[in-house]
Amino acid sequence: MKIDVNQKAADNIRILSMAMVEKSKSGHPGGAMGGADFIHILFSEFLNFDPKDSAWINRDRFFLDPGHMSPMLYSVLTLTGHFNVEELKNFRQWGSPTPGHPELDIMRGVENTSGPLGQGHTMAVGAAIAERFIAARFGELFAHKIFTFISDGGVQEEISQGAGRLAGFLGLNNLIMFYDSNDIQLSTETKAVTIEDTAMKYTAWGWNVLKIDGNNQDQIRKALTSAMNEKNKPTIIIGKTIMGKGLLDSEGKSFERKTSTHGMPVSEAGGSFEKSLVNLGGNTADPFLIFDEVKDLYKEILAAKSAASADWKKRKTEWASKNPELDGKLQNFFAGNIPDIDYKAIQQKEGSATRAASAAVLGLLATKIENMIVASADLSNSDKTDGFLKNTHPFKHGDFTGAFLHAGVSELTMAAVMNGMALHGGVIPACGTFFVFSDYMKPAVRLACLMRLPVKYIWTHDAFRVGEDGPTHQPVEQEAQLRLMEHLKNHHGMNSMVVIRPADGTETTVAWKMALENKETPTALILSRQNIKDLPSDNNNRYADALKSVKGAYIVQDCTGIPDIILIASGSEVSTLVEGAVLLRNDGLKVRIISAPSEGLFRNQSDDYRKSIIPENVPVFGLTAGLSVTLQGLAGPKGVVWGMNTFGYSAPYKILDEKFGFTAGNVYNQAKAYLSRYK
Ligand SMILES: Cc1ncc(C[n+]2csc(CCOP(=O)(O)OP(=O)(O)O)c2C)c(N)n1
Numbered sequence: 001m002k003i004d005v006n007q008k009a010a011d012n013i014r015i016l017s018m019a020m021v022e023k024s025k026s027g028h029p030g031g032a033m034g035g036a037d038f039i040h041i042l043f044s045e046f047l048n049f050d051p052k053d054s055a056w057i058n059r060d061r062f063f064l065d066p067g068h069m070s071p072m073l074y075s076v077l078t079l080t081g082h083f084n085v086e087e088l089k090n091f092r093q094w095g096s097p098t099p100g101h102p103e104l105d106i107m108r109g110v111e112n113t114s115g116p117l118g119q120g121h122t123m124a125v126g127a128a129i130a131e132r133f134i135a136a137r138f139g140e141l142f143a144h145k146i147f148t149f150i151s152d153g154g155v156q157e158e159i160s161q162g163a164g165r166l167a168g169f170l171g172l173n174n175l176i177m178f179y180d181s182n183d184i185q186l187s188t189e190t191k192a193v194t195i196e197d198t199a200m201k202y203t204a205w206g207w208n209v210l211k212i213d214g215n216n217q218d219q220i221r222k223a224l225t226s227a228m229n230e231k232n233k234p235t236i237i238i239g240k241t242i243m244g245k246g247l248l249d250s251e252g253k254s255f256e257r258k259t260s261t262h263g264m265p266v267s268e269a270g271g272s273f274e275k276s277l278v279n280l281g282g283n284t285a286d287p288f289l290i291f292d293e294v295k296d297l298y299k300e301i302l303a304a305k306s307a308a309s310a311d312w313k314k315r316k317t318e319w320a321s322k323n324p325e326l327d328g329k330l331q332n333f334f335a336g337n338i339p340d341i342d343y344k345a346i347q348q349k350e351g352s353a354t355r356a357a358s359a360a361v362l363g364l365l366a367t368k369i370e371n372m373i374v375a376s377a378d379l380s381n382s383d384k385t386d387g388f389l390k391n392t393h394p395f396k397h398g399d400f401t402g403a404f405l406h407a408g409v410s411e412l413t414m415a416a417v418m419n420g421m422a423l424h425g426g427v428i429p430a431c432g433t434f435f436v437f438s439d440y441m442k443p444a445v446r447l448a449c450l451m452r453l454p455v456k457y458i459w460t461h462d463a464f465r466v467g468e469d470g471p472t473h474q475p476v477e478q479e480a481q482l483r484l485m486e487h488l489k490n491h492h493g494m495n496s497m498v499v500i501r502p503a504d505g506t507e508t509t510v511a512w513k514m515a516l517e518n519k520e521t522p523t524a525l526i527l528s529r530q531n532i533k534d535l536p537s538d539n540n541n542r543y544a545d546a547l548k549s550v551k552g553a554y555i556v557q558d559c560t561g562i563p564d565i566i567l568i569a570s571g572s573e574v575s576t577l578v579e580g581a582v583l584l585r586n587d588g589l590k591v592r593i594i595s596a597p598s599e600g601l602f603r604n605q606s607d608d609y610r611k612s613i614i615p616e617n618v619p620v621f622g623l624t625a626g627l628s629v630t631l632q633g634l635a636g637p638k639g640v641v642w643g644m645n646t647f648g649y650s651a652p653y654k655i656l657d658e659k660f661g662f663t664a665g666n667v668y669n670q671a672k673a674y675l676s677r678y679k
Contacts, residue, residue, distance in 0.1 A: 071091065148178070454519045487600065
């Protein structure tokens, strides 16, 4: 009897998925219909959640890698009461809670889905690390599972290499991945692009590999049970499924296993919506019907889930009464509270590189912020995340007592893993590499921006002053790209990201303060490889000056009255301006110098503030080691910017400074020439 109801529930998911796509005339029915058996068994028999408390910290997480299969997720989440039928009918419509690729809606049970294939299951790896990190500190009471669902596209994406390697290496036995192996992708069958033995690949990475018929509910149940009991390895369940399971054409013949049903309504693909609906036991008068027996089944299921979560909460209360201190700490972790940190007291060495200044801060953070996790893509001694590492130790297979992740040489994986940690909650993720490799991370950074995940990026070697490593390693256009992300607003009207390029050691301390206080969006720190002279402070309080960075740009050195020229830069170029200004002042010019660590934050300030820093009708000269366009917006239409408008070259950085004109002398010459032209 139960078997029949479960079959009906899966068919109901198939019907709803098909109907949503048919009604909205857009979407992906085929994959969703193939995955319906797994999703039903997972949600009804394995996934722990609290039907009335979606944000329950100890819920199991489900990460759907192929976001295009969202109809499957919405359908099962309708059975669990998170969505209603009206919302399904508005799939992909303006203002509906059922967008095509939902990125994040925890209150509705959407932990995450990935539009860009491959990132979803990699985020699941991050969540699995976060879960182990919490359990290592608070005990196995806080253990739960991370389930993820991957499709052919995700397996083919390069990021799966990083996710597979890391999960196997770390022995993430809390990670259970279902591979919906339907042999069909968007333009072709999989056999047109791959002969890979995926099972062997995951075995080689140290995974527990199970192969089943992915439409056989008994086999799904058995595989999940075995995965739940696995002690040392992540599990992949390779389920052979049928694309468009249950579909018929107008003659009543099978319309299964067709590429065309991957991404368009069944009728448009050449199948028969009505015949398929009837074949699956649906009601042609109401394709969105939820069968009574399925409703009853889910009623029972939800009651059992509520009872189980209530039981856990009872045990947690008992634990809390015995461990009040730990409980306080746990609450702070999940609330995102950070302890008070005396940033002002951090001693920065005079004239240090900002990456070294960052290491000084990180050394303190490692001892103060117990839930901070720092990662590096095999550059910890260069990007100076080793400042953090020296006060903790790296994660190892089955050991999450440390707080450092050696991510290996896999920047995109690292960035997606950080997103997964942030999505899990309870931890503060930060990761480092060379700035030029931010290019490899960008797709995950973009999702962090969209989802408002407060990941911190530590990007060092910020300019051509990388030197001898040459143009492949010398960022030029990268800052401009990130400033664009500062321009881009998230759905809450904020800059989607805060990008800070500090000008000296003290500004770096403040930049870290800002990064940690920003709990709403990602923050990037762009840091120098080379030493930088400390900026002057007129009132002998450089820290107080640097604190003005929170407004995005501020005056470092001023003149009396209206300046003859304003010099503006970020990062190490500010100190070059300070030197150039000496020469200009020798000519009797009145000079103001501005440090602008974040254009985005500056643009958020009032008109009054902005004009108090950069008044109208005063000549503005900008200096940037990035593309000139990086600063042109701040310099304004009449301003000029001396930037790098070509790739760099391989040579010692002091020579490059000379060759590219990043010297006090050139600041003087360019500024004078500009003033002579200025009207
Ligand atoms: C990074 C990325 N590249 C391309 C796409 C476009 N895309 C979406 S689904 C898909 C085919 C994937 O096939 P599969 O994962 O097997 O899904 P199924 O056909 O089973 O629904 C492609 C190419 C994407 N979403 N993300």
